[in-house]
Amino acid sequence: MDVEILARLQFAVTIGFHYIYPPLSIGLGVLLVIMEGMFLKTGNKVYETMTKFWVKIFSLTFAIGVATGIVMEFEFGTNWATYSRYVGDIFGSALAAEGIFAFFLESGFLAILVFGWNKVSPKMHFFSTIMVALGSMLSAVWIVVANSWQQTPAGYHIVGEGMQARAEITDFWEMVFNPSSIDRLTHVLSGCWQAGAFLVLSVSAYYVLKNRHIDLSLKSIKIALILAAFASLFQLYTGHQSAIGVSETQPAKLAALEAHYDSSAAAALYLFGWVEDDQQEVKFGVAIPGLLSFLISGDFNHPVTGLNAFDPADRPPVNIVFQTYHLMVAIGFALIGISLLGLFLWQRKRLEKTKWYLYILVFSVLLPQAANQLGWISAEVGRQPWIVYNLLRTSDALSKAVDAGQVLFSLILFAIIYIFLFALFLFLLNNKIQHGPERADELSSEYRYQKTIVNKGR
Amino acid sequence: MEFTFDLNTIWFILIGILLSGYAILDGFDLGVGSVYLLIKVDDNRRLALNSIGPVWDGNEVWLVTGGGALFAAFPHVYATVFSGFYTAFMLLLFMLIFRAVAIEFRSKQPMKWWRNMWDRFFSIASILIAFLMGIALGNIVTGIPLGADMEFAGTFLDLISPYTVLVGITTVALFMMHGTIYLTLKTEDLLQGLVRKWSKNAAIFFIICFITLTGATIVFYPKMTDNLMNCPLLFIAVILNLLAIVYTVRETYHSQESRAFVFSSLVILTLMILFAIGIFPNLVLSDPNPEFSLNIYNAASSQKTLKIMLIIAGIGMPFVLAYTITIYRIFRGKVKLESTSY
Numbered sequence: 094m095d096v097e098i099l100a101r102l103q104f105a106v107t108i109g110f111h112y113i114y115p116p117l118s119i120g121l122g123v124l125l126v127i128m129e130g131m132f133l134k135t136g137n138k139v140y141e142t143m144t145k146f147w148v149k150i151f152s153l154t155f156a157i158g159v160a161t162g163i164v165m166e167f168e169f170g171t172n173w174a175t176y177s178r179y180v181g182d183i184f185g186s187a188l189a190a191e192g193i194f195a196f197f198l199e200s201g202f203l204a205i206l207v208f209g210w211n212k213v214s215p216k217m218h219f220f221s222t223i224m225v226a227l228g229s230m231l232s233a234v235w236i237v238v239a240n241s242w243q244q245t246p247a248g249y250h251i252v253g254e255g256m257q258a259r260a261e262i263t264d265f266w267e268m269v270f271n272p273s274s275i276d277r278l279t280h281v282l283s284g285c286w287q288a289g290a291f292l293v294l295s296v297s298a299y300y301v302l303k304n305r306h307i308d309l310s311l312k313s314i315k316i317a318l319i320l321a322a323f324a325s326l327f328q329l330y331t332g333h334q335s336a337i338g339v340s341e342t343q344p345a346k347l348a349a350l351e352a353h354y355d356s357s358a359a360a361a362l363y364l365f366g367w368v369e370d371d372q373q374e375v376k377f378g379v380a381i382p383g384l385l386s387f388l389i390s391g392d393f394n395h396p397v398t399g400l401n402a403f404d405p406a407d408r409p410p411v412n413i414v415f416q417t418y419h420l421m422v423a424i425g426f427a428l429i430g431i432s433l434l435g436l437f438l439w440q441r442k443r444l445e446k447t448k449w450y451l452y453i454l455v456f457s458v459l460l461p462q463a464a465n466q467l468g469w470i471s472a473e474v475g476r477q478p479w480i481v482y483n484l485l486r487t488s489d490a491l492s493k494a495v496d497a498g499q500v501l502f503s504l505i506l507f508a509i510i511y512i513f514l515f516a517l518f519l520f521l522l523n524n525k526i527q528h529g530p531e532r533a534d535e536l537s538s539e540y541r542y543q544k545t546i547v548n549k550g551r
Numbered sequence: 552m553e554f555t556f557d558l559n560t561i562w563f564i565l566i567g568i569l570l571s572g573y574a575i576l577d578g579f580d581l582g583v584g585s586v587y588l589l590i591k592v593d594d595n596r597r598l599a600l601n602s603i604g605p606v607w608d609g610n611e612v613w614l615v616t617g618g619g620a621l622f623a624a625f626p627h628v629y630a631t632v633f634s635g636f637y638t639a640f641m642l643l644l645f646m647l648i649f650r651a652v653a654i655e656f657r658s659k660q661p662m663k664w665w666r667n668m669w670d671r672f673f674s675i676a677s678i679l680i681a682f683l684m685g686i687a688l689g690n691i692v693t694g695i696p697l698g699a700d701m702e703f704a705g706t707f708l709d710l711i712s713p714y715t716v717l718v719g720i721t722t723v724a725l726f727m728m729h730g731t732i733y734l735t736l737k738t739e740d741l742l743q744g745l746v747r748k749w750s751k752n753a754a755i756f757f758i759i760c761f762i763t764l765t766g767a768t769i770v771f772y773p774k775m776t777d778n779l780m781n782c783p784l785l786f787i788a789v790i791l792n793l794l795a796i797v798y799t800v801r802e803t804y805h806s807q808e809s810r811a812f813v814f815s816s817l818v819i820l821t822l823m824i825l826f827a828i829g830i831f832p833n834l835v836l837s838d839p840n841p842e843f844s845l846n847i848y849n850a851a852s853s854q855k856t857l858k859i860m861l862i863i864a865g866i867g868m869p870f871v872l873a874y875t876i877t878i879y880r881i882f883r884g885k886v887k888l889e890s891t892s893y
Binding site (some may be wrong): 210 | 614618619640645656852853860867870877878890891
């Protein structure tokens with residue numbers, strides 16, 4: 094295999110594995126703020142127990158997120174040196190801002206969140222929880238800004254020619270608010286909230302089914318359901334906005350998402366199908382004619398730029414983009430259905446009795462994870478063959494000093510280590526879930542300022 | 552080269568500060584890791600681990616941010632060094648991963664084999680991380696083969712030489728001294744007595760390495776002293792460095808660990824300053840073709856990016872310092888085991 098395939102595979106493996114964890118931290122971060130806020134507001138110890146239980150899970154996901162995240166920062170330089178030289182002037186400032194604004198905030202206050210229960214007042218602890226949640230979202234901001242710049246470059250000019258060419262910044266804010274930043278950031282964040290919310294839903298539903306920690310679990314389900322419903326509906330909106338954005342800025346990607354070839358025709362929206370790229374047709378497909386045209390322009394007959402408008406060398410691989418995209422959308426709708434159904438059952442006070450629904454919740458944790466991975470594959474493969482859209486090809490962006498043997502070696506090691514880590518993560522997560530939350534009376538003695546707060550609460 | 556205090560120089564200094572901050576902070580937790588296996592009782596190992604528990608990942612952020620700043624300010628250095636030292640950096644990454652998960656996982660299960668396994672990962676990774684970083688620094692001093700296209704033209708084995716190994720060992724010794732002084736501060740009773748003894752031995756180990764390394768640098772890489780010779784005022788740094796070393800050893804031997812820790816931090820800082828003086832204005836020396844060296848001008852981002860980043864750093868760094876100090880204040884004093892501990 095050549096070094097390009099190996100380097101891309103390694104990047105895909107390392108980022109795909111990494112991306113299991115930050116969405117959980119971001120989603121759980123928001124839920125921790127709500128849980129601890131409920132404790133401070135009501136003084137009800139159930140919320141304290143709940144918060145402490147989820148802090149433990151949070152710290153587990155956070156640790157693996159940090160460990161696998163450092164890999165990503167190094168990998169631009171190790172495997173994509175030419176790319177790093179090309180975009181360093183632009184991409185670097187986003188990464189540095191991420192470190193200075195987000196990571197320090199996150200890791201500093203995480204110490205108080207996890208270890209500081211006895212060391213600081215409850216209010217200071219709550220403040221730390223908010224800062225950790227904020228820090229984790231800020232890191233998403235900067236990394237999505239950097240990635241969006243690769244999709245829709247703005248605020249730059251090209252200096253030098255040929256292999257010496259590189260992008261230099263001309264306007265920082267234009268770079269930060271490039272055409273796709275906001276749509277993609279909101280889309281990513283709601284995906285993260287879904288990941289966190291459905292983890293809490295899954296574990297809590299499991300407890301209810303096992304008849305354990307009933308009060309705590311039902312309260313957790315309610316908190317998480319609200320976030321899940323909000324995030325799932327918001328996801329529909331941000332997804333729609335993203336698609337409109339893609340139609341304007343990355344027409345080849347949009348055409349690949351729906352396997353649309355003919356530029357003179359209106360574009361259909363497929364529910365599913367299998368793309369035969371050679372024959373330029375979709376097999377076994379079910380489509381609503383003209384719907385894609387309608388969604389992006391408001392007119393069913395509006396012609397949409399098709400793949401035939403692009404040189405074959407400038408087209409992304411169609412079927413993988415099509416499949417990942419459609420699976421992601423299908424999951425998105427399923428999540429809306431699950432969370433609205435939950436709100437309905439809650440309103441009818443049938444949440445704890447509806448066993449089949451609780452079983453759905455237990456397994457639902459996999460759905461946002463799958464959608465997050467699929468969405469990223471669709472977005473990144475849809476940008477191919479460009480690493481920076483219309484400016485730099487992926488095949489030109491590699492490290493010249495690295496050969497295939499070296500990448501194969503590191504790829505194999507990453508695969509082994511990550512499989513091992515994932516197995517350990519599941520093992521420890523399962524252990525924590527089986528162990529369950531601590532009993533409230535064992536915990537509360539730790540709060541030095543506990544009494545005053547509870548009294549105030551009354 | 553004429554010295555001008557421009558944006559490129561400011562970023563040379565700022566990255567130096569970030570990496571020094573990293574070396575001082577992560578230095579002590581790597582140092583705790585390097586002697587960790589010498590501690591035998593499980594509760595004592597947990598005490599050692601929890602002495603760095605709340606702070607180690609914040610310390611590592613200094614490396615992440617230093618790396619990000621290097622990428623932003625001097626992308627060619629980032630690209631050349633990270634791709635050129637590919638295998639070494641991959642090993643470093645694997646060690647960083649193992650160390651992080653070892654800290655997080657080891658106390659989650661009571662089984663003896665489980666804890667022993669993670670303890671070994673943690674300690675060996677701590678030593679190797681320090682060693683590999685020393686190797687990387689050593690290669691900046693010796694110079695590496697670079698082509699006209701700024702790309703590394705050697706192999707992994709070219710990075711290993713007696714000199715670079717010596718820098719690696721010295722780094723391990725330095726962190727070992729720094730970490731044992733820190734651990735003495737955080738512990739009590741028998742464990743403290745034991746660690747105190749190790750800190751004295753580590754200080755001796757460091758002195759031997761330091762003298763050997765200084766001698767080797769002067770004899771084999773005299774160009775590291777060119778800037779000093781041209782500007783004798785810079786000898787202040789040499790004097791401060793020597794004073795910091797003497798006082799670290801003295802306070803360690805008088806069991807005055809708080810002072811010793813301040814001095815050992817100063818040792819790290821002044822060593823970084825001397826290293827920076829030695830290479831300035833170069834960032835990566837090319838050997839055998841010095842004209843291909845990467846310096847703070849030919850490897851830098853545009854003036855506009857350097858300016859934007861200076862604003863970002865100006866806004867962000869006061870906050871970073873404020874929370875770093877706050878966190879260390881909250882977790883000051885002797886470490887105790889609690890239900891939230893590792």
